[in-house]
Amino acid sequence: MNYPVWYLPEVGGGMLIALIAILHVFVSHFAVGGGLYLIYAEKKGLREHRQDILAFTKRHARFFLLLTMVFGSITGVGIWFIIALVNPAATSLLIHIFVFGWAAEWVFFVVEIVAAFVYFYMFDKMSPANHLRVGWVYFISAWMSLFLINGIIGFMLTPGSWLENGNFWSGFFNPSFWPSLGLRTFIAIMLAGVYGYLSASFTRETEVRLAMTRFSGAWSLGALLASVPFAWWYVAALPEPAMGLVLGKSPTIVAAVQWGTIGTAVLLVIILLAGIIKPVLNLRPVAAAAMICALISMGAFEWIREAARRPYAINEVMYSNMIRKDDLSRLADQGFLQTAVWVQGRDLNQDTQKAAGEELFIQQCYACHTAGGFNNDLKAQTARMSYSAMSSYIKRIHEVRYFMPPFAGTEAEAETLAAYLVGEWHGKDVALPAKQAGVISGDRLFEQHCAACHVPEDLHETLAALEAGEVVDLLGRLDEISAEMEPFTGTEEEAKVLAGFIRGEGTAPVVVVPDGALLFEEQCAVCHDSAELGATLTGWERPALRDALDRLEELSEEMPPYEGSPEEKDALADHLFTLGRNQ
Incomplete structure (x- = not known):
């Protein structure tokens, strides 16, 4: 842990990233598809000799320029700002791996900005052919930005063979690159139609409003249908754990899928009814509803994509709490608090237990959980757990819930974190209960597992010469000795007790009966x-x-x-x- 944590206990960094990122993606995809929409809207006006449609296109270009270049740019900077605060380790790693890709993307972004301004301000001031060429320059540069960013974003979920060879191109053209690129391209085109639909609803000229509503509806419908095979391909390209989360193992993803399905279904109905069949129904509230549905669908997709990476920020490389996967064994041996840079308390004793527990929560849990906040509130989730339950759960958390990172640290640190969550947060007792509920002896084990076919005295004579470890080994492979016998299925301690009894050692040790x-x-x-x-x-x-x-x-x-x-x-x-x- 080489970076400090920006701690907002009741807000959570993940929620801030989601709010900024979803709004930015909703506009940035419009910035890609909208360029193509403007080209074909202008071509429609030129082909039909409709000055009113060209006037609409110019007005829409002004709206497009203001939204994408102002709001889109601000939220784009906002994403870099917030991810650098919330997960600086993953941000730094992506910059170092793909520095050439980022540099190329920034070059295309500059070309995109210049072309957008030239396209709008030179409307009606240059020949239609040259003006359309500027539009194509804009769209190609915007799509190349999508192309480059798509490779880096896809890498975070499906790093593929980069994990073995560390090669830039292996990471960039990762297993989900092509299906994600196709899906995002058609989503961008579909969103451009939805934005055009909104612009049309504000148009006063009835003929233009009806013509561009139908044009926008057909545009969106075609792109939406074209995105479906890429969506299936994208899911098929996911690694098995991520696919399992998407297909139902994660409750939050299930909820996002439901919201996304509803949003897409309602959007499809609006496009068909109020866009193509009866464009006269394209009123401002209807267009606003279409925008909201498109935002819900886009937000659900981004939420699912982000959540499917869990427990990683970069799949199989770095967990969401900035701990690298290959550091787990070292942290388990040396301790997390002893090796992390930005912690104050490192000692574990009764006096420092609260401070150490809070540090462990901030460093290992806060990346995904809030403390009494709106999103993923860990205080509410742990309210009914006892100390023994919490302690046991933390030690095997990744086994119980794959989408949660494994605890990184010693057993004592795990128990310290459990004591903080249960004792400090909920005021519960942090003493472990006694585990002995009764005892069972070797003769009882013999009666349960062997007495149906054997008597103790016969086995005493046969096995007395063997060492206890040899008898334990035999119990685990009885089926090799005789096809009629099943291997002993008890615990290792029970096997030792039974072996001692079989060898005739007299009073056998006791085994705790499970409580x-x-x-x-x-x-x-x-x-x-x-x-x-x-x-x-x-x-x-x-x-x-x-x-x-x-x-x-x-x-x-x-x-x-x-x-x-x-x-x-x-x-x-x-x-x-x-x-x-x-x-």
Whole structure:
């Protein structure tokens, strides 16, 4: 961690990036497609000898110039400003990897600006042929800006073979480059029609308003339909984890998909009815509704694309909290607080626990979560969790929720963060509960697993000469000794206890019986409230609950498989059955 964190606990940097970026993208794509729209609108006026359509085109060009060159430029600078504050590490890495690409994009952007001003201010002052050539210069330079930025943005999600060779062109022409370029190009063209539709609604001349409304509607409809195959291609090009998130494993992406679908569907209806079939319906409120729907659709796409990268800012390279993937093992050994540059407290003791816990939250959680804010409020999400549940969850957070970065640090730091989230935020006890609920001995294990076919005395004589480790090894591969035997499926500690009993060592060590309530705290409480889950499980039989624990991922894509031992699953099933009966 070589950069400080700009900490706004109730706002969150991610929300600021989203607000600025979505507005900028909505205008910047218009800046690309709008250039092509102006060319063909002007050609329509020239072909039909319609001075009124040419006048409309000039007015639309003025609106286009003001919106794209002023608002678009300001929000473009705003994006650089906000990403440099929120995630300077990822910003720096992208600049260093693609410095040539950025330089080329800025050259095309300068040409784009000059051509836009020449196009508007030389309207009616140069020959139509030369004026259209200026329009083409603008569109080509604007599209080349899209071409270059698309490669860099696509790299963040699908770095492809760059991960192995570090080659500029491998990163630029990454697996999602071409489908993303096609999708964005047609989205840009579609948005140009929607903006044209808005301009037409403000036109007083009825004939011009109807003609340009129908022109804009057909323009948008054609581009929208052309974007569909590229959208499918884009999804198919996603890496497997990202595709899983897009297809339902992330609740936030599911919500964004729903909003995007609704926005696109309503926009399509407006284009068909009030754009092509009955352009007379293109009133200002209808055009404004079309703009809002287009903004929702574009915003949903950008939100999905950003969220699909999780838990990374740059896929497989850097996590969203600026921690590089290849630094995890080093941080687990040396400690996060001991190696981070911009932290104040580095010691872990009772006096510094609060300060250290807050530092860990800011450095590792705040990138995606707020503390009592509107977006992804971690205080609300952790309100019902106990210290043991939180501590266990943080240590395996990436396994339970793939889209969350793994905790980077020592076990003691993980427990310090858990103590801060649960103790300082919610005032709960931060002492771990006792794990011993009872004991089970070697003779009991023998009775459960071996007594159906064997008596202890026979095995004592046969296996007494073997070392305990050799007996443990045999228990794990009993099926190799005899096809009629199944390998022992208990825990490693249970295998040692059973091996000692089989060798005739007398009184066997004891093994802790799994505590179902504690397992629920550690494995389930992060997502489930015991009372609410108990109400859901009312009427479930205990065998059905036990069976469900073996196939959680089949019941819901959001639940990871439960990887505890059979005994732990039995104990957890007993606890869940009790919860259901108590409702």
